[in-house]
Amino acid sequence: xxxxxxxxxxxxxxxxxxxxxxxxxxxxxxxxxxxxxxxxxxxxxxxxxxxxxxxxxxxxxxxxxxxxxxxxxxxxxxxxxxxxxxxxxxxxxxxxxxxxxxxxxxxxxxxxxxxxxxxxxxxxxxxxxxxxxxxxxxxxxxxxxxxxxxxxxxxxxxxxxxxxxxxxxxxxxxxxxxxxxxxxxxxxxxxxxxxx
Numbered sequence: 237x238x239x240x241x242x243x244x245x246x247x248x249x250x251x252x253x254x255x256x257x258x259x260x261x262x263x264x265x266x267x268x269x270x271x272x273x274x275x276x277x278x279x280x281x282x283x284x285x286x287x288x289x290x291x292x293x294x295x296x297x298x299x300x301x302x303x304x305x306x307x308x309x310x311x312x313x314x315x316x317x318x319x320x321x322x323x324x325x326x327x328x329x330x331x332x333x334x335x336x337x338x339x340x341x342x343x344x345x346x347x348x349x350x351x352x353x354x355x356x357x358x359x360x361x362x363x364x365x366x367x368x369x370x371x372x373x374x375x376x377x378x379x380x381x382x383x384x385x386x387x388x389x390x391x392x393x394x395x396x397x398x399x400x401x402x403x404x405x406x407x408x409x410x411x412x413x414x415x416x417x418x419x420x421x422x423x424x425x426x427x428x429x430x431x432x
Contacts, residue, residue, distance in 0.1 A: 251365055251418050253304055258415035261297055265408030272401040283397040287339060288329050290404065291346055295321035313360070317353040320346060336395040343400050344385030351378025370417060374410035381406070 268290060276283040295318050302314035309315070324346040331338035355375030358368040381403045388399060 250305070251422055254365065255415050255418045255422070257297075257301055257304075258411045258418070262408050262411035262415060264293060264297075265404050265411060269401050269405045269408060272397045272404070276397050284332050287332065287343075287397060287400070288325050290400075291321045291324035291328060291343075294350065295325065311357070313353045313356040317350055317357075320349045320353070336399070337389045340385050340395050340399055341389035343403070344382045344389060346382070347385060347403060348379050348382030351375045351380075351382060354378065365418070368414070370410045370413040374407060374414075377406060377410075378403070 268286060271282070272286060276286055298314050298318045298321060299308065302308045302311040302318070305311055305314075308318060324342060327342045327346075328339055331342045352375065355372055358371035358375055362368040362372070385400070385403070388395065
């Protein structure tokens, strides 16, 4: 559920990139959640693949976004998010051999760290682009969701991919809101009177 320094890019160009980026992340998450709540519920192999793919996709997305904004070296929060997501994808693959409590535990840790890094990136981006309130809120909620998953992992309730899917669903929602918010800002810029 995951925003950097954009000094190399004009604000308008950065905003256009982010609109598409957030929309793409929304689409991916929406498809993932739909699969998790439908076919993956009765297909363990597919569920396992989706659980590994989710953090792997987050790593790819963070890398692409940071690369567009000057690279990972100039976007430390994105670099950390990239690393954590790669490690998580590997950890989930290992945890799948131990059972869903282990998988949910790994996801809980990842959600907390990824949310924190997303929050930091959103705050930094607000200064140059704006409309990052949804990403900041998403990051904060991701930290809370991580804590919730850690509790669930230690509980007695049955666990499955649908335990994690609501977290992805909220992420999809915030990405959609972020894309729309930037579109609104761009529309207002387009209609703003120019100085004589």
